Amino acid sequence: MRLGGIVDTSTVDWYGNVSLVVFMAGCNFRCPYCQNSTLLPFDSGEEVDLSYIRRRIEVNMSPVPQLDAIVISGGEPTLQPEAVKEVATLARSFGLKVMLDTNGSRPDAVEPLLSAGIVDRVALDVKAPLISDEYGRVAGLSGDAGSVVEGVARTLDLCERYGVEVEARTTVAPTVSDTKAFIGSIAKSIEGRCDSYYLQQFDNTGEVLSPELKALKPPSREKLVELAASALREGVREVCIKTRKVGLERIG
Numbered sequence: 001m002r003l004g005g006i007v008d009t010s011t012v013d014w015y016g017n018v019s020l021v022v023f024m025a026g027c028n029f030r031c032p033y034c035q036n037s038t039l040l041p042f043d044s045g046e047e048v049d050l051s052y053i054r055r056r057i058e059v060n061m062s063p064v065p066q067l068d069a070i071v072i073s074g075g076e077p078t079l080q081p082e083a084v085k086e087v088a089t090l091a092r093s094f095g096l097k098v099m100l101d102t103n104g105s106r107p108d109a110v111e112p113l114l115s116a117g118i119v120d121r122v123a124l125d126v127k128a129p130l131i132s133d134e135y136g137r138v139a140g141l142s143g144d145a146g147s148v149v150e151g152v153a154r155t156l157d158l159c160e161r162y163g164v165e166v167e168a169r170t171t172v173a174p175t176v177s178d179t180k181a182f183i184g185s186i187a188k189s190i191e192g193r194c195d196s197y198y199l200q201q202f203d204n205t206g207e208v209l210s211p212e213l214k215a216l217k218p219p220s221r222e223k224l225v226e227l228a229a230s231a232l233r234e235g236v237r238e239v240c241i242k243t244r245k246v247g248l249e250r251i252g
């Protein structure tokens with residue numbers, strides 16, 4: 001598999017769990033706020049085999065187990081479906097829970113993982129209202145994004161069908177995704193279809209894809225609270241905000 005990196009013990013990627021986070025390389029989107037832009041090319045990262053991941057789990061599980069879970073992230077991990085399956089199955093053999101972090105555009109790759117019962121939670125990026133033009137703009141796609149929108153909607157449906165928890169997420173970035181109407185419209189399309197909705201503060205400290213965006217300040221915590229209120233007004237339950245300074249906060 002093409003591996004972008006590993007974080008051994010994260011407490012922020014799956015709230016309430018200590019997770020090993022596997023970042024797979026390669027992505028089919030080009031979101032201007034992407035912080036992992038060096039991982040976007042399909043030939044980025046390094047080639048490793050499953051024994052490498054096994055060793056990293058073992059190091060963190062003995063002599064005292066430190067992990068509850070594994071988070072499979074990227075990039076877009078479903079571009080390497082066999083690798084995701086192998087890593088999730090390996091995690092299961094250590095008794096770990098599994099979260100898949102995906103942009104939702106590849107439901108055909110997600111379904112076998114859900115039907116096999118090897119994923120406990122899906123963290124699904126819902127980048128924009130489920131409208132082709134808007135989605136294409138925020139995901140940095142050229143051409144019609146209709147099939148991507150259908151893919152995200154289908155991924156939501158699959159999670160419901162297989163009874164897998166969904167954490168929907170939107171990154172709030174200035175000039176891209178930071179208005180009440182924008183967040184309210186996303187909220188309307190996911191209401192009743194996710195267990196929680198996280199608004200993540202754009203962070204300009206990493207390898208941000210858009211130089212224009214990198215030069216802008218992240219939205220304030222107060223702005224995120226306002227936007228969370230817009231989502232709550234649409235009936236979404238368990239709305240949280242995630243900021244660099246305070247971390248995760250439940251707003252309603």
Ligand code: SF4
Binds near residue numbers: 030
């Ligand atoms: S933020 Fe966008 S471009 Fe970056 S890894 Fe996620 S889906 Fe891909």
